Amino acid sequence: xxxxxxxxxxxxxxxxxxxxxxxxxxxxxxxxxxxxxxxxxxxxxxxxxxxxxxxxxxxxxxxxxxxxxxxxxxxxxxxxxxxxxxxxxxxxxxxxxxxxxxxxxxxxxxxxxxxxxxxxxxxxxxxxxxxxxxxxxxxxxxxxxxxxxxxxxxxxxxxxxxxxxxxxxxxxxxxxxxxxxxxxxxxxxxxxxxxxxxxxxxxxxxxxxxxxxxxxxxxxxxxxxxxxxxxxxxxxxxxxxxxxxxxxxxxxxxxxxxxxxxxxxxxxxxxxxxxxxxxxxxxxxxxxxxxxxxxxxxxxxxxxxxxxxxxxxxxxxxxxxxxxxxxxxxxxxxxxxxxxxxxxxxxxxxxxxxxxxxxxxxxxxxxxxxxxxxxxxxxxxxxxxxxxxxxxxxxxxxxxxxxxxxxxxxxxxxxxxxxxxxxxxxxxxxxxxxxxxxxxxxxxxxxxxxxxxxxxxxxxxxxxxxxxxxxxxxxxxxxxxxxxxxxxxxxxxxxxxxxxxxxxxxxxxxxxxxxxxxxxxxxxxxxxxxxxxxxxxxxxxxxxxxxxxxxxxxxxxxxxxxxxxxxxxxxxxxxxxxxxxxxxxxxxxxxxxxxxxxxxxxxxxxxxxxxxxxxxxxxxxxxxxxxxxxxxxxxxxxxxxxxxxxxxxxxxxxxxxxxxxxxxxxxxxxxxxxxxxxxxxxxxxxxxxxxxxx
Numbered sequence: 001x002x003x004x005x006x007x008x009x010x011x012x013x014x015x016x017x018x019x020x021x022x023x024x025x026x027x028x029x030x031x032x033x034x035x036x037x038x039x040x041x042x043x044x045x046x047x048x049x050x051x052x053x054x055x056x057x058x059x060x061x062x063x064x065x066x067x068x069x070x071x072x073x074x075x076x077x078x079x080x081x082x083x084x085x086x087x088x089x090x091x092x093x094x095x096x097x098x099x100x101x102x103x104x105x106x107x108x109x110x111x112x113x114x115x116x117x118x119x120x121x122x123x124x125x126x127x128x129x130x131x132x133x134x135x136x137x138x139x140x141x142x143x144x145x146x147x148x149x150x151x152x153x154x155x156x157x158x159x160x161x162x163x164x165x166x167x168x169x170x171x172x173x174x175x176x177x178x179x180x181x182x183x184x185x186x187x188x189x190x191x192x193x194x195x196x197x198x199x200x201x202x203x204x205x206x207x208x209x210x211x212x213x214x215x216x217x218x219x220x221x222x223x224x225x226x227x228x229x230x231x232x233x234x235x236x237x238x239x240x241x242x243x244x245x246x247x248x249x250x251x252x253x254x255x256x257x258x259x260x261x262x263x264x265x266x267x268x269x270x271x272x273x274x275x276x277x278x279x280x281x282x283x284x285x286x287x288x289x290x291x292x293x294x295x296x297x298x299x300x301x302x303x304x305x306x307x308x309x310x311x312x313x314x315x316x317x318x319x320x321x322x323x324x325x326x327x328x329x330x331x332x333x334x335x336x337x338x339x340x341x342x343x344x345x346x347x348x349x350x351x352x353x354x355x356x357x358x359x360x361x362x363x364x365x366x367x368x369x370x371x372x373x374x375x376x377x378x379x380x381x382x383x384x385x386x387x388x389x390x391x392x393x394x395x396x397x398x399x400x401x402x403x404x405x406x407x408x409x410x411x412x413x414x415x416x417x418x419x420x421x422x423x424x425x426x427x428x429x430x431x432x433x434x435x436x437x438x439x440x441x442x443x444x445x446x447x448x449x450x451x452x453x454x455x456x457x458x459x460x461x462x463x464x465x466x467x468x469x470x471x472x473x474x475x476x477x478x479x480x481x482x483x484x485x486x487x488x489x490x491x492x493x494x495x496x497x498x499x500x501x502x503x504x505x506x507x508x509x510x511x512x513x514x515x516x517x518x519x520x521x522x523x524x525x526x527x528x529x530x531x532x533x534x535x536x537x538x539x540x541x542x543x544x545x546x547x548x549x550x551x552x553x554x555x556x557x558x559x560x561x562x563x564x565x566x567x568x569x570x571x572x573x574x575x576x577x578x579x580x581x582x583x584x585x586x587x588x589x590x591x592x593x594x595x596x597x598x599x600x601x602x603x604x605x606x607x608x609x610x611x612x613x614x615x616x617x618x619x620x621x622x623x624x625x626x627x628x629x630x631x632x633x634x635x636x637x638x639x640x641x642x643x644x645x646x647x648x649x650x651x652x653x654x655x656x657x658x659x660x661x662x663x664x665x666x667x668x669x670x671x672x673x674x675x676x677x678x679x680x681x682x683x684x685x686x687x688x689x690x691x692x693x694x
Contacts, residue, residue, distance in 0.1 A: 001280070001286065002231060003022040003023070003256075004022060004290050006019035006020075008293045008318065010022070011297055012314055012315070012318075016235040018237065020240070022235075024249050024253050024256070025253075027130070027199045027253070028198060028201055028205075028253055028256040029202060029256065029260070030130055031133075031199035031200060032205050033206075034134065034137070034203075035202065035207070036209065038138055039141065039206060042141065048142045050138060050142075057134060059333060059334060059339050060334055061131070063329065063333045064325060064330040064333075065124070065127060068291040068325075069124075078606065080302065081445065081604060083447070084117060087119065088121060090103075091119045091124075094128075095124035098127060098128045100124040100125045101125035101190040104119070104122055104125050105125075105190035105191060117298075117602050119298075123293075123294040125190050129195050129199075130199065132192045137199070140166070144158070144161055144165055147161070148161070159208075159210070170196070170204060173193060174246065174250070176193055176246075177193075177247070180194045182246075183531050185240075185244075195245065198249060201253050212261040212265075213265050215262060215265070217265075219262075221262070221271065223261065224258065224271055224274075225270075225271075227255040227256060228259060231252045231256060231259075233251070234248075234252040238251065238252070284326070288322040289318065289319070292322045296314055302605050303605060303607060307388075309384050309388045309389075313382070313385045316378070316384060317378060317382075320376075320379075323370055323374040323377065324374035324378070326370075327371070421683045422644060422645070425644075426644055428658050429644075429654060432656055432657050432658070433614060433648050433653075436610070436611075437609065438656075441656055442659050445600065448672075451664045451671070452671060453492055453493050453517075453671075454671065455671055458492065458495045459492065461495075462513075462515055462516055464516065464533070464536045464540065472514075473512045473513075474499045474503060474510065474511045475502035475507075475509050476508075478507065479505075479507055481510070481554040481689075482553040482554055482555075483509060483510075483555040484548060484555070484557070485514060485557050486514055486559075487515045487560045488515065488560050488561055489517045489518065490591075490593045490594070491513075491515035491557075491559040491560070492513075492517060493669040493674055494559050494591060494674070494681070495515065496678070497675070497680075497682075498511050498557070500675070501678065501681055504682065514544050516533075516537070516540055519536070519540055519541075520560045521541065521544070522560060522574045522577060523577050541577060545580045548584065549584045553585060553586070554689070555588075555589060556578075559590075559592075561593055562596060562624040564620070567624065570627055570628075571627050571628070571630075582635060587638060587689060588635065589632075589639075589640060589689075590631070590638070591640050592625050592628065592641055592643065593624075593642075593667060594663065594667055595615060595616075596615070596666050597617070597666065598613055598614070598615040598655075600665065600666070603655075610654065610655065610656070613655035615647075616651055616653065617647060625643070638688045640684055660673050660676050661673065
């Protein structure tokens with residue numbers, strides 16, 4: 001109950017933010033129960049039947065998991081775009097094979113991938129970890145049991161050897177988890193090897209049950225509540241960015257171990273929170289709750305705006321589906337004879353066997369109550385979905401605040417001139433913002449979502465491989481003026497338009513791309529990135545500064561993603577690098593990032609309308625843009641406010657302009673839109689740079 005409650009609260013409400021540690025609590029519980037079962041069988045029979053063990057695991061885990069996989073996959077075909085539906089089907093196959101954790105681990109560390117939508121089956125990674133763990137754990141216990149029998153070890157000797165062997169595995173995995181978290185947090189989060197120790201702690205606890213039973217009655221409530229406080233505190237204090245799972249997962253893991261260890265002798269009168277009928281019922285259906293909660297959250301979020309109706313509908317549907325699945329599918333199969341060895345080989349026994357071994361389809365009084373309750377919850381959830389008030393008109397500009405206050409802008413450093421190309425583009429943007437239906441798009445929105453952020457010839461310059469500088473330079477080799485492009489993936493999306501500009505400059509300009517995916521050009525921490533990028537970024541920045549001071553280009557253009565730093569932190573971080581070469585550069589130009597709000601991958605579905613995917617200029621974008629504009633004024637550079645390339649004068653940003661999708665996610669331009677704004681970029685660069693006064 002505690003584990004699944006934390007997970008649902010965190011995933012649905014993002015409160016407590018660290019509620020994902022409920023999965024770690026699950027791991028401890030699972031390790032304890034399964035290891036205890038294996039030890040009981042070994043003690044009773046002197047052997048472990050792996051066939052029986054895996055049959056029971058399949059009966060317990062697979063049917064309910066497959067049901068959710070099938071339902072989610074079918075619904076994704078009707079809700080998602082074809083590409084996202086195909087991706088969900090692929091996820092389902094990996095989940096069915098209990099290898100989903102490796103699929104999501106590989107996606108987590110692919111820094112070239114655009115920030116795409118979350119899979120509705122991503123939560124299956126934890127099931128994959130558990131089942132992979134149980135491929136080798138019974139072998140280890142069986143090996144210890146064989147040694148104990150052959151050498152006639154006493155009970156205490158068996159326990160000591162078991163604790164030593166299992167403890168060694170736990171310690172090795174914990175050390176690996178810490179090392180892997182520090183070097184590759186994405187892999188560490190999903191890796192079985194970095195999670196073995198969590199299940200192993202539960203296994204150790206099962207071995208130590210005889211010692212836990214000796215805990216004084218007076219101490220048990222204190223120990224249990226200490227464990228609960230550790231779990232609860234972890235949910236509020238731990239984040240995925242702060243050394244997780246190694247070492248901080250140890251806090252909720254040990255907390256769970258304390259609660260279990262204190263309770264092996266029976267219930268507590270002081271723990272009514274855990275032992276009341278509501279809590280134990282939620283614990284009974286926790287597996288179904290875990291399986292259903294994430295698909296409901298993701299699928300419902302694809303067709304509803306987040307708000308009170310969404311939260312109400314999600315809660316009702318999660319519990320409605322879970323209760324129905326538990327009482328009419330999961331529990332009957334678990335109690336059935338499916339996969340169990342038949343005591344009678346007669347043909348009659350085989351003929352009378354029902355699907356999954358469920359012998360009687362007649363509902364008991366309890367099932368009738370559960371069915372009525374589940375139906376009521378699902379009906380209420382669907383009602384909450386259908387009764388959502390109509391959304392405001394997409395053309396409304398209510399609450400919009402212009403990006404720059406006219407009294408503060410000098411008009412010198414800020415470049416917002418409505419050139420002829422920008423005027424034409426603005427008309428198209430305004431028309432798209434009013435569109436009621438999707439036009440024929442080229443490429444289709446389905447193809448645009450998650451597509452590459454730059455053409456291949458440019459993208460190869462954005463990695464940290466040794467690509468010759470000549471292959472990342474465009475324009476005439478004899479051009480009298482040179483510009484250098486710096487920044488992260490945002491700069492890489494602007495590179496195509498700048499390349500078109502220099503190639504049409506009649507030999508006046510050449511462009512050198514020194515941008516790197518994931519590596520912002522500012523003296524700041526690289527954030528939650530692939531460790532290889534985080535390690536390479538500082539050296540790249542130093543090398544670029546040295547190169548610019550040596551090259552003395554006519555212009556340096558800088559474009560970065562607008563992230564969470566404060567305006568002061570950001571401009572200080574920017575100045576820390578720009579100040580090292582500004583005296584050797586003719587002009588430093590800051591290009592604003594595209595306004596970032598709605599992720600097209602989340603809002604675009606088979607039933608969505610253009611108004612569902614309209615973004616607005618956020619406060620964070622506005623604050624960062626103002627900070628960069630003021631910084632440009634102070635250093636005598638220029639700032640290009642790009643919001644009119646993407647948004648109307650009222651601050652509404654459509655997901656397509658003309659017949660071209662604008663973005664592939666929430667912030668990155670599509671390659672095609674980068675080409676579409678080339679003329680606007682050319683005219684704006686002519687205004688900003690104009691080195692010859694022509």
